[in-house]
Amino acid sequence: MTTLALNKIKKSFGNLDIIRGVDLAIGSGEFVVFVGPSGCGKSTLLRMIAGLEPISGGELSIGGERMNERAASERGIAMVFQSYALYPHMSVYKNMSFGLETAKMPKPEIDKRVRKAADILQITHLLERKPKQLSGGQRQRVAIGRAIVRDPKIFLFDEPLSNLDAELRVQTRVEIAKLHKDIGATMIYVTHDQVEAMTLADRIVVLRAGVIEQHGTPLEIYNRPANRFVAGFIGSPKMNFLDVVASDVRDDGVSIDLAGRKARLPIEARVVDGAKLSLGLRPEHIGTDETGGLDLGALTVVHVEHLGGQTVVYGRLVDGQSLTVALDGQRAISAGSTLAVRIAAENCHLFDEAGDRIGK
Amino acid sequence: MSTLRTTERPAAGGRFRFGDSLAGYGFLAPWLVGFFLLTLGPAIASFYLSLTDYSGLGAANWVGAENYVRIATDDPRFWTAMNVTFTFVLLSVPLKLIFALAVAVALNRGLAGLSFFRAIFYLPSLVGGSVAVAVLWRQVFAGDGLLNQALNALFGFEGPSWISNPSTSLYTLVLLAVWQFGSSMIIFLAGLRQIPQDMYEAASIDGASKARQFLKITLPLLTPVIFFNAVILTIDAFKAFTSAFVISDGTGGPIDSTLFYTLYLYQEAFTNFRFGYASALAWVLVLIIAFFTAMSFLTARFWVHYDD
Amino acid sequence: MTDAALSTTTIAPRTDTGEPSVSPWKRALLYALLLAVSFLMLYPLLWMVASSFKPDSEIFTSTGLVPADLTVDAYRRGWSGLSIGFGWMFFNSLVISLLVVIGNLFSCSMAAYAFTRLRFKGRGFWFTLMLGTLMMPQHAVLIPQYVMFLKLGWVNSILPLVVPKFLAIDAFFIFLMVQFFRGIPRELDEAAIMDGCGPLRIFLKVILPLSTPVLATAAVFSFIWTWDDFFAPLIYLNDIEKYTAQLGLRTFVDSTGTSDWGSLFAMSTLTVLPVFILFILFQRLLIEGIATTGMKR
Numbered sequence: 001m002t003t004l005a006l007n008k009i010k011k012s013f014g015n016l017d018i019i020r021g022v023d024l025a026i027g028s029g030e031f032v033v034f035v036g037p038s039g040c041g042k043s044t045l046l047r048m049i050a051g052l053e054p055i056s057g058g059e060l061s062i063g064g065e066r067m068n069e070r071a072a073s074e075r076g077i078a079m080v081f082q083s084y085a086l087y088p089h090m091s092v093y094k095n096m097s098f099g100l101e102t103a104k105m106p107k108p109e110i111d112k113r114v115r116k117a118a119d120i121l122q123i124t125h126l127l128e129r130k131p132k133q134l135s136g137g138q139r140q141r142v143a144i145g146r147a148i149v150r151d152p153k154i155f156l157f158d159e160p161l162s163n164l165d166a167e168l169r170v171q172t173r174v175e176i177a178k179l180h181k182d183i184g185a186t187m188i189y190v191t192h193d194q195v196e197a198m199t200l201a202d203r204i205v206v207l208r209a210g211v212i213e214q215h216g217t218p219l220e221i222y223n224r225p226a227n228r229f230v231a232g233f234i235g236s237p238k239m240n241f242l243d244v245v246a247s248d249v250r251d252d253g254v255s256i257d258l259a260g261r262k263a264r265l266p267i268e269a270r271v272v273d274g275a276k277l278s279l280g281l282r283p284e285h286i287g288t289d290e291t292g293g294l295d296l297g298a299l300t301v302v303h304v305e306h307l308g309g310q311t312v313v314y315g316r317l318v319d320g321q322s323l324t325v326a327l328d329g330q331r332a333i334s335a336g337s338t339l340a341v342r343i344a345a346e347n348c349h350l351f352d353e354a355g356d357r358i359g360k
Numbered sequence: 361m362s363t364l365r366t367t368e369r370p371a372a373g374g375r376f377r378f379g380d381s382l383a384g385y386g387f388l389a390p391w392l393v394g395f396f397l398l399t400l401g402p403a404i405a406s407f408y409l410s411l412t413d414y415s416g417l418g419a420a421n422w423v424g425a426e427n428y429v430r431i432a433t434d435d436p437r438f439w440t441a442m443n444v445t446f447t448f449v450l451l452s453v454p455l456k457l458i459f460a461l462a463v464a465v466a467l468n469r470g471l472a473g474l475s476f477f478r479a480i481f482y483l484p485s486l487v488g489g490s491v492a493v494a495v496l497w498r499q500v501f502a503g504d505g506l507l508n509q510a511l512n513a514l515f516g517f518e519g520p521s522w523i524s525n526p527s528t529s530l531y532t533l534v535l536l537a538v539w540q541f542g543s544s545m546i547i548f549l550a551g552l553r554q555i556p557q558d559m560y561e562a563a564s565i566d567g568a569s570k571a572r573q574f575l576k577i578t579l580p581l582l583t584p585v586i587f588f589n590a591v592i593l594t595i596d597a598f599k600a601f602t603s604a605f606v607i608s609d610g611t612g613g614p615i616d617s618t619l620f621y622t623l624y625l626y627q628e629a630f631t632n633f634r635f636g637y638a639s640a641l642a643w644v645l646v647l648i649i650a651f652f653t654a655m656s657f658l659t660a661r662f663w664v665h666y667d668d
Numbered sequence: 669m670t671d672a673a674l675s676t677t678t679i680a681p682r683t684d685t686g687e688p689s690v691s692p693w694k695r696a697l698l699y700a701l702l703l704a705v706s707f708l709m710l711y712p713l714l715w716m717v718a719s720s721f722k723p724d725s726e727i728f729t730s731t732g733l734v735p736a737d738l739t740v741d742a743y744r745r746g747w748s749g750l751s752i753g754f755g756w757m758f759f760n761s762l763v764i765s766l767l768v769v770i771g772n773l774f775s776c777s778m779a780a781y782a783f784t785r786l787r788f789k790g791r792g793f794w795f796t797l798m799l800g801t802l803m804m805p806q807h808a809v810l811i812p813q814y815v816m817f818l819k820l821g822w823v824n825s826i827l828p829l830v831v832p833k834f835l836a837i838d839a840f841f842i843f844l845m846v847q848f849f850r851g852i853p854r855e856l857d858e859a860a861i862m863d864g865c866g867p868l869r870i871f872l873k874v875i876l877p878l879s880t881p882v883l884a885t886a887a888v889f890s891f892i893w894t895w896d897d898f899f900a901p902l903i904y905l906n907d908i909e910k911y912t913a914q915l916g917l918r919t920f921v922d923s924t925g926t927s928d929w930g931s932l933f934a935m936s937t938l939t940v941l942p943v944f945i946l947f948i949l950f951q952r953l954l955i956e957g958i959a960t961t962g963m964k965r
Contacts, residue, residue: 073864099863384788394835
């Protein structure tokens with residue numbers, strides 16, 4: 001069941017188009033992550049849903065009702081801000097109860113809700129404190145608590161983890177995922193961090209320059225990126241792109257010419273012979289021991305990063321194109337040496353000159 | 361002073377446009393009423409009055425530019441007032457600036473007790489405009505006042521009555537103004553704090569002497585603050601009133617030696633009830649101040665250093 | 669200055685001296701110099717206070733600070749030196765100053781909120797005009813204002829001194845508050861919008877409670893400047909029973925001439941006393957208030 005629908009949503013500041021026609025339907029209980037580089041419009045889109053930013057065109061509906069003109073507080077949503085935006089002069093309790101008091105909810109009901117939320121978030125012992133006396137992680141919880149007490153249909157998160165240190169970020173990420181499971185509300189989450197997107201989302205929406213580039217489950221997006229941009233944005237280390245030339249195009253596949261090395265890929269490609277394509281290879285899919293698949297030739301190692309669980313090798317292929325390889329475990333590889341690298345054919349992605357994916 | 365950023369996010373959603381304007385003008389209402397009733401309206405009225413012979417009673421008869429002509433050609437007291445005021449401005453403002461800057465630089469050396477000194481130096485600025493201090497000044501610079509007592513005790517020097525001597529009376533008022541250098545000093549101190557410390561470190565490594573650092577780093581980077589202080593102090597100096605009024609019993613004496621422009625304006629308006637003429641005087645003062653301010657801003661780009 | 673504005677530590681003393689090369693004796697010299705200058709500057713004020721406790725004969729013979737013969741006679745004489753007691757005038761001053769404080773806080777904070785937080789057509793235009801009035805000398809509007817108050821029958825009452833303050837006539841305070849409000853994160857307003865607040869509730873429940881430092885600064889400055897003001901009471905108050913302390917002191921000067929410095933000093937000391945007390949209590953706020961006005965941003 002759809003709770004939130006965006007229909008040709010547009011946003012412009014003067015002549016500048018920030019959001020250029022977004023269509024999206026979000027199901028009840030879904031966890032959707034908006035991801036994209038800074039300036040892609042993801043935060044603006046979220047703020048339009050929240051009611052903090054006027055909508056220039058299109059329709060926003062929640063629960064089947066048009067919301068464009070509704071005040072933020074009447075949309076049945078709650079928002080967790082990037083800076084938490086806790087009221088510095090109010091206690092934790094008051095921060096959480098303030099919105100309910102504004103809505104003139106009876107005191108006992110407010111108290112019940114605040115205590116319940118505090119219990120869920122394990123901040124009951126902090127209720128009388130002021131935000132100044134809390135750690136970053138505790139503030140984050142209060143900000144979430146302030147959202148929970150409103151019992152919203154939809155939670156909005158605007159980069160809520162960006163102010164936390166690395167360790168806390170992982171911990172809070174897990175907690176948010178758990179929270180979603182526990183209360184089952186619809187959540188929309190904005191981040192520029194693709195790891196957050198992959199780990200939290202039921203569905204990822206990748207935005208660029210005010211347009212949705214692709215949306216789908218994390219694995220769909222990882223396995224079948226719709227274009228070079230999405231392919232490069234999701235996955236770490238970043239996907240490699242090699243210039244190749246297509247030949248022998250038939251229904252069952254296409255041959256590619258990679259600096260003289262020919263290989264056949266089982267990808268249904270509607271391109272002409274001689275078309276210049278981009279071959280996308282995820283670093284973690286490239287190996288040194290495989291026997292079958294696509295032979296990429298010898299890789300001259302330029303630099304090696306030993307991460308302990310993984311060894312990341314930066315090098316150049318025979319024709320001079322750069323290639324990054326992520327190998328499992330610890331490998332005794334040093335700069336200057338050469339490696340024979342291969343990749344399984346099913347892990348190859350092809351993109352045409354416009355950057356769009358070729359084949360399914 | 362910066363103006364509002366124009367790229368600010370809108371405060372709320374689309375339909376609030378009208379509501380927002382309503383709220384905006386609602387909150388601005390007191391100021392708007394005040395602006396029209398107490399500033400813009402009176403400013404226009406005052407210009408109109410300056411072209412009449414209004415006395416506060418009866419009708420305001422149109423006299424055209426006569427008041428202005430009389431100011432320029434037939435009013436020796438106006439020229440006396442101009443002379444006194446300009447002497448006061450041109451002496452007190454630079455002296456105050458120099459004093460404020462010197463003390464601020466001295467205090468900025470990381471001395472312990474900074475807040476103590478800062479408070480002491482600021483106190484005169486806070487009380488300086490009061491009648492009490494004017495009364496005090498009257499005694500200190502009187503013939504048998506504190507200053508002459510001290511001079512007599514220390515050097516056996518019999519000083520004159522500084523206040524009642526026309527050739528020195530104005531300087532006692534200049535001194536009173538310079539005594540109140542504290543608020544400018546505080547602004548200088550805040551300005552000095554904005555100068556990044558690493559600039560001095562880099563200069564030291566380059567072998568620049570302290571004096572050179574002051575001339576090549578401190579002074580240029582402080583020019584916006586110097587400019588701000590200079591403009592504010594100049595405007596204030598043109599408006600000086602209370603001390604001259606109290607010390608001279610409202611006459612501007614002895615023999616008009618402390619006849620500040622504002623004092624003359626007050627006498628014409630509220631002693632002689634020449635509202636028309638006083639309005640013309642007021643507009644001349646406004647023009648003089650506007651001219652000075654405009655000149656400051658015009659010359660600013662030749663000597664004021666802005667980062668952006 | 670997001671945080672600076674909220675924490676009011678803008679100009680706290682610098683901890684890194686940055687000039688380790690200042691030799692100890694140079695430092696001592698600097699201290700001596702600063703102490704000497706501050707002593708010289710404060711001396712007249714201290715002497716005035718000291719003299720108010722001296723018998724009249726001693727004022728013109730002693731430059732010292734310690735009265736040989738401590739007496740409060742001068743206070744007794746001064747307090748009832750005019751046909752109306754000074755106490756009454758202090759009360760007048762207090763009433764006017766407090767009303768001005770209320771007026772300024774009320775009207776200037778509203779204007780500053782509109783200028784910084786609300787979007788409406790013409791905001792930039794009005795803001796520029798407001799900055800313009802900062803520079804404008806009051807003399808340009810003085811006479812028509814007087815005529816207007818005269819026609820309203822307000823002259824010889826406190827209304828001309830108080831009512832304009834409820835109309836945000838002191839642009840300086842608007843400017844001061846604008847500077848401070850800009851430092852309050854906008855996300856707080858947005859959080860309040862999400863919590864269902866309209867502009868009025870955001871103003872009352874979020875902006876004002878967070879602005880106590882600047883409100884206090886404006887209040888103290890308002891009070892002191894009104895307390896010390898001489899010009900406006902001089903023009904608008906005619907009857908001695910309506911006089912402020914400043915006017916009373918000046919009238920006292922006229923009536924005693926230079927015959928009774930003791931009681932003049934005593935009354936002078938009393939008029940300065942409230943300012944001095946406020947200065948002691950709030951000097952940090954006052955100094956920071958002055959400092960921020962001079963700063964760009």
